[in-house]
Amino acid sequence: MSARALRYLLPRSVLGRNIALLIVLVALSQVCALSVLVHYVQKPRVERAAAVFGAYIRTLDNALTASPEGERATLVARLDARSEPPAEAVSEPRVRLLAFYRTSQLVTFLETLHRYLPPGTEVRWQGEPHPRMWIRMHVAATPYWIGLQVPEEAQGGGMLTAVLLSIGLGLLAALTGFVLQAYLDRPLRELAQAARRVSAGETPPPLPVDGPTEIAQVSSAFNQMTQALQQAEATRALMLAGISHDIRTPLTKLRLAMAMANDTNGDEAFVGAAESYLDQIDIILQQFMDYAGSGEREAPQRGDLNALISQLAADFAGLGHEFDLQLGELPEHAFRPITMMRLVMNLMQNAVVYGQTGLAVRTWADARAIYVAVADRGKGLSAEELERLKAPFQRGKNAHGKTGGTGLGLAIVERIARLHGGTLAFHAREGGGLEVWAVLPIRLGAHAAGEPSVSGEPSAAQPAA
Structure with a gap:
């Protein structure tokens, strides 16, 4: 059997493989034990019984x-x-x-018996319901058939009990191994779930360290790693907050100085350009802060996602950017309001900056997930370029000449989608353009709880673009 076929036949889990190995070992041990019992214990007993029975028949025949x-x-x-x-x-x-x-034991008995009977003695076997052995003997020199009871050793009755007992012991050993392995497997499942929660940006409670030594050491190391990540996150947030404060203080002073220069008949063109540069610096700094935070500490709340999108669309309309809304019926869903607003706003802002025309937002839901799609009619990019845009500091070819960006917008959206257990996907829009989907599982935290995240594949329930 090839290694590839063996991988398909073996169970995938450690629990299943250990139980299968235990069952095989118990079965082999029972087969070896029964083989030794049959060949070195039971067979000699049957042969001795046949020899004694043969001597008894010869004596009876002579008498x-x-x-x-x-x-x-x-x-x-x-x-x-x-x-x-x-x-x-x-x-x-x-x-x-x-x-x-039982039949094999009886055949062994009869074969051995023939060696101890007088030559030419005929033997017949009568089975159920009354097993008997018929032997041709001579009564007063006249041949007759006489029925005799067969010794218990020849029928193998005791061995049937031994076989059943061996099977019972094997099943008991397998059951005991299953219980022990399940006990050892439980902390491993808890460790896997905790690791998924950490990868989703959550902070799981410390794992128990009172189990077996090896697993307790792994759990303790994981707890230490989680604490180190929390400390690193806190340090990063503190550092970024300090940088933001230290940079914005001179920026504020610079704005004040420029305003005063404008009041004293300074160069208005220079002041206007400088204020534009300051706004760009402020926007870039805010994007860095958004990427560093991404809303991990915000508590989820049940709310109306369509209402949030409608409010954002109204805000963009006030700035002169009209979005066509196709909002489907969505189930009540728990999400982080401020973080989700940042996700949708970033997608809409990208559509305004890089798409400019054909702006639209649509929502729908199926049994597994809620879908938020932001579309535009801008110049399309290849699939490789679209996936590359998810990485920090990456900008598409249609971003050349645009100012004020850092390449963090879609990276922020990607992190927020993963924080909600979802994904970000790009789709070509019918009629030209691009559509970005945020796919959010119905139950918040499903990804962190060990369930598979929803892919960005189209749903049968989606409305037409």
Whole structure:
């Protein structure tokens, strides 16, 4: 069997593989034990029983042959002797699958018995319901068939009990192994779930460290890693907050100085350009802060996602950018309001800056997820370029000449989508242009709880673009 086929046959989980290995080992041990018992214990017993039974038959045959002819009728009646054996008596026992072991033991007994009987002695076997062995003997020199009970050793009755006991012990060992492995597997599942929660931006509670030594060491190391990540996150947030404060203080002073220069008949063109540069610096700084935060500490709340989108669309309309809204019915869903607003606003802002025309937002839901799609009619990009835009500091070819951006907009959206257990996907819009989908699982935290995240594939329930 090839290694590839073996991988398909073996269970995928450690629990399943250990149980399968335990069952195989128990089965092999039971087969070896029964083989030793049959060949070195039971078979010699059967052969000894056949030798004793053969000696008994020879003695009985000699006694009956030497008996007086006048007593023949009395002996025949007592021994239930017959001139012909019963019709169901056969020379060799019939092999039955369910009684294979008993039949094999009987065959061994009969083969050994023939070696201890006088030459030419005929033996017939009568099976259920009354097993008997019919042997041709001589009563007062006249041949008769006499039925004798077969020794228990030849029927293998005790071995059936031993086989059943071995099977029972094997099942008990497998069950015990399953319980022990399940006990060991539980902390591993908890560790996997905690790791998924950490990757989703959540902070899981510390794992218990009171189990087996090896697993307790892994859990303790994971707890230390989680604490280190929390400290690093806190340090990063503090550092960025300090940088933001330290940079914005001189920026504010610079704005004040420029305003004063404008009041004293300074160069208005220079002041206007400088204020524009300051606005760009402020926007870039805010994008850095947004990317660093991404809303991990914001608590989820149940709300109306369509209402949030409608409010943002109204705000953009006030700035002269009209979005066509196609908002489908959405189930009540828990999300982080400020963080989700940042996700949708970034997508709409990108559509305004890079698409400019055909602006639209549509929402719909199916049994698994909520979909938010922001579309425009801008120049399309290849799939490779679109995926590359998810990385920080990446900008598409249609961004050349645009100012005020850092390449963090879609990276922020990607992080927020993953924080909600979802994904970000790009789709070509029918009629030209681009559509960006934020796919959000119905249950917040499904990704962190170990369920598969929803892919960005189209849903049968989606409205037309």
